[in-house]
Amino acid sequence: MVFGIGAFAQSTLRILGENGANVFGYLTRKYGHFAPRQEARCYDHAEHPNPLPLLRKHKVDIVLPMSIDWAEKPWARQLIDSGVAVFCPTAEALKIEKERDLARALCGEFGIPFPKAYWARNLVDAERILKRDPRPYVIKNPICGPFSPIHTIVCETAGDTRAWLPRLDYKDGVFLQEYLGRAEAGHIAVVSAGEIHSLVTNQEYKRAFDGNQGVVAGAPLGGLVEEDTADKYGLAKTLLRPLLSWFRRVNFHGPIQVTAIRHEKRWHVVEYNVRIGVTSGAMILRMLENPVEVIGRTARNEPLEKIRFKKAIPFGASVTLAGYGYPYTQLSGPEFPVSIEGVFDCDVWWNEARRAGDKLYATGHRIADVVAFGSSVDRAVRKSYENIRRIHCLASYYRTDIGASLWPPGNA
Numbered sequence: 001m002v003f004g005i006g007a008f009a010q011s012t013l014r015i016l017g018e019n020g021a022n023v024f025g026y027l028t029r030k031y032g033h034f035a036p037r038q039e040a041r042c043y044d045h046a047e048h049p050n051p052l053p054l055l056r057k058h059k060v061d062i063v064l065p066m067s068i069d070w071a072e073k074p075w076a077r078q079l080i081d082s083g084v085a086v087f088c089p090t091a092e093a094l095k096i097e098k099e100r101d102l103a104r105a106l107c108g109e110f111g112i113p114f115p116k117a118y119w120a121r122n123l124v125d126a127e128r129i130l131k132r133d134p135r136p137y138v139i140k141n142p143i144c145g146p147f148s149p150i151h152t153i154v155c156e157t158a159g160d161t162r163a164w165l166p167r168l169d170y171k172d173g174v175f176l177q178e179y180l181g182r183a184e185a186g187h188i189a190v191v192s193a194g195e196i197h198s199l200v201t202n203q204e205y206k207r208a209f210d211g212n213q214g215v216v217a218g219a220p221l222g223g224l225v226e227e228d229t230a231d232k233y234g235l236a237k238t239l240l241r242p243l244l245s246w247f248r249r250v251n252f253h254g255p256i257q258v259t260a261i262r263h264e265k266r267w268h269v270v271e272y273n274v275r276i277g278v279t280s281g282a283m284i285l286r287m288l289e290n291p292v293e294v295i296g297r298t299a300r301n302e303p304l305e306k307i308r309f310k311k312a313i314p315f316g317a318s319v320t321l322a323g324y325g326y327p328y329t330q331l332s333g334p335e336f337p338v339s340i341e342g343v344f345d346c347d348v349w350w351n352e353a354r355r356a357g358d359k360l361y362a363t364g365h366r367i368a369d370v371v372a373f374g375s376s377v378d379r380a381v382r383k384s385y386e387n388i389r390r391i392h393c394l395a396s397y398y399r400t401d402i403g404a405s406l407w408p409p410g411n412a
Helices: 007-020 052-057 068-072 075-080 091-098 100-110 123-132 158-167 235-239 241-249 279-285 289-301 377-388
Strands: 024-027 041-044 062-064 118-121 137-140 174-178 182-192 195-204 207-209 211-214 222-227 254-263 268-274 315-322 337-341 348-350 351-355 360-361 367-372 391-393
Touching: 007 024, 007 279, 007 289, 007 348, 007 367, 052 075, 052 279, 062 289, 068 075, 068 091, 068 279, 091 100, 091 377, 100 174, 100 268, 118 123, 123 158, 182 235, 182 279, 182 289, 195 235, 195 241, 195 254, 195 279, 207 289, 222 279, 222 377, 235 241, 235 268, 235 360, 254 289, 279 289, 279 315, 279 348, 279 367, 315 377, 351 377, 367 377, 367 391
Parallel strands: 024 041
Antiparallel strands: 118 174, 137 174, 182 195, 182 254, 195 222, 207 211, 222 315, 254 268, 315 367, 337 360, 337 391, 348 367, 351 360
C-alpha cells in the first residue's frame, strides 16, 4: 500500500503493479487523488483516518510512505507493531531527516564535512548569531516535515539572511546552515541488513525558473538520475559510508538520500532524507530490473543481493509542468482545461488534475511530471521535452534548461 498522492503515488503504484505486486493506495492529503486512482483501489484518509483496518483487510505486507509525516500519526505505533514492513526507517533512525541538528552532530562525530550551523530559539538569538558570525545562511525549520512553519530559504549574502530573520515563524526555533554555493548533487541508496547499497546519483532543479533563478520551490521543477551502484562521484564513500556503524546501531533499514554541496574541492552534507524522492523515485523504480524485490527486502531488513538495473537506460530525466501561480501557492486560479497533442512515448505522471468525461482539467499548482530515459543524459532530457511540449494548459510553464547546468555533479 502506497501512502501518498499525485505523481509519486501514481508512478509507484503503476510500476510496482506492472512488476507483479498487488497494490493499493492510501491518499494522505485532500488533493492529488485523480492520478493514483487510475492505477489501483485507493482510500481517502478523510474517510479512513486509521489505515490499519485497510492493511488487515487487504493483507498488505509492505507500506511505502511518500512523506515522513506518517510517523507523527496516532496510529504510527500500531503500524510498526503490526508486522507490516515499512519502506522507511523508524524510531531513532528516522531522526536523521526529521531533526536537523542530529544530522549535524552525526557528521561531527564521524568526520563528515558539514556547513557551519546554529540553532536559535527566537529572533533575538538568531540576530545575535548573525552579528557574531555574519555570513549567508540557508534558513530551515529545525524539525523537518511537510507542515513545518519554515520552509527552506536560501540566502546568498548576510544581508539576505538579516532581511529574512524578522519574518520567520519561530515556533520550533530556526536552523541556520552556512550557504556554500550552488554546486549541489545528491546520492540515493538503500540500507538493509546492516549494509549500504548505492542506487543512483541525482540532481534536483529546485529553483523555479530557467538559469536556476527565482525562489526555491516547494518541490523540484525537474531532476536527473544516473545509475551509480559503483559510486563514481564518491558521494556515498564520503557522506554515507562513514555512518555505517550508526546505521547498524539504530537498526536503520530503508532508503537514504544525501544532498551535498561541492565546496573547496570537498563534498559537504546539506541534509539527509529517508525517501527515494518525489521526482527521483519514479525514475529509480522504472530503471530497476527488480523494484518489488528491492523494496520488499529493504522494508523487511533482509540481505540484498546485487541490485539489477536495466542496462539500456542508465539515465533518467524528469520535467515538471507547473500551473497557474506556482511556486507562489497563495495565488490560485480556476480549473484550466488541459489538452494533449499527439501520443506520449514516455511516462507522464499527473499531480493536481482531474478528468470529467473526456476532458482533463488542472486543479492546482503542479500539473504533471514528464519522465523519460535513455543511454545518455542528453537523450533522456530530449525525450522529456519532446513529450512535455504535447501538453497545453493556460498559464502553465516548465523549465527549459534541465540538464544544462548542475551536471555532472559538482558543477554549478
